Amino acid sequence: MTDTQNDGLLIVGEDLCEKLVGRADAFEAVEAVFAAMAKGDAYNFPVIREAIGYADALYGFKSGFDRAGKNLGVKSGGFWPGNMAKGLTNHQSTVFLFDPDTGKLSALVGGNYLTAVRTAASSSVSIQHLARKDAKVLGMVGAGHQSHFQMRAAAEQRDFEKVVAWNPHPDMLPKLGETAKELGLEFEAVTPEQLGAQADVIITITSAFEPLLMKDWIKPGTHIACMGTDTKGKMEVDPALVAAATVFTDEIAQSISIGEAQHAIASGALKEDQITPIGKVINGDHPGRTSEAEITLFDGTGVGLQDLAVASVAARLAAESGEAIRVKL
Incomplete structure (x- = not known):
């Protein structure tokens, strides 16, 4: 500096x-x-x-x-x-x-x-390097303060046409819809199942301690950025979904202990050596997404x-x- x-x-x-x-x-x-x-x-x-x-x-x-x-x-x-x-x-x-x-x-x-801006940048980096180039629908799980930063940053990485969103408290969704409108994007409040069926890229940004998205709801080729889990016990998506995805993270040590991968790791469904630091993709040492049907997941734990x-x-x-x-x- x-x-x-x-x-x-x-x-x-x-x-x-x-x-x-x-x-x-x-x-x-x-x-x-x-x-x-x-x-x-x-x-x-x-x-x-x-x-x-x-x-x-x-x-x-x-x-x-x-x-x-x-x-x-x-x-x-x-x-x-x-x-x-x-x-x-x-x-x-x-x-x-x-x-x-x-x-x-x-x-x-x-x-x-x-x-707020660095957390949004983190998921944005993952979208830039891992999401399909033809992604058109952005899914937002969560509608709190941070979700607006997430949406604005994500919108700069792909040519999205629509945002589908779900939040545990539905009364917060209209404000998120206003942000989508500012970005020129169509907005629809949906169920979690409908969100999984439509979205090409999904950002989860909640403080949940239970899965909000299940494996069977996610379509092939989706990129998921899990940004809310940063403490032991927290969970935003089905551990079976984590285990089925190609997993990337900011830091492996945090991913397996306090991140979204902690539960799949604990059950043995996911091994530590199956998680890749996203920096390796940025540096060209890992190909990142290898097929249009692959589900990629970024475990954004937040590092100092x-x-x-x-x-x-x-x-x-x-x-x-x-x-x-x-x-x-």
Whole structure:
């Protein structure tokens, strides 16, 4: 990243992150860090994620070092389920970036918007590299805050004509329909079975602990991006569907322990060596999709290096624009 240490600590707030970091920036940063991970040039440190016993909150840390991008840091934050009633985003986080040459804190970057845009970029990267080129129908399972970011990012990767959507709370679907309309896409609220029958690409972005999509509902050639499962016990799709698909992920260690693959792995239906880091596809070391009928599945668990990558972009752009706050520690 650009040296931000010359004039003290750089502070980049949420509004500035949203102003400066677009979907293309996030896509490029996430794709690059996945490629670096696959080459062994970047690695994540063990994740800490705990219930704090207060406000029903989950709190934790994601950290790592990208030698290729020179990004070192930690994302700190979690999930406060009561925040929505207070007019706040349930997910709250901040990214701390350090100078890898000296260890000095170089930037403090708001993580809420960046978490949303980097998560959408992750599924978008998987669609770019794994979905059929002729995909026309996008399926959305989930209609929360993150789903709008997911839809906008996905729409840039294929020439979609229609969005079909299902959400456990149907009253949230009309707002998702408005986003589809903004993108010029037809929108239809459907049952999960109908969604599986129509969609060429499916994004699941929920906090479910039970399968919402079953194996028999999915048609051949579908690409599925499972983006909601990031904790032990969570589940969005039928483990039999995971086992039947060609599985890719951001990081294998998280995929088998806290990701969508955890249940298929636990039952023995899927083996660890059957999961491929998507960085290998990006680098040309794996062919990705090998047939039009193949079902591909991306297990997007969310890794700290993604957060560091997009936060580094925000810090660089803020430093270049002169709009960030600088303080001396």
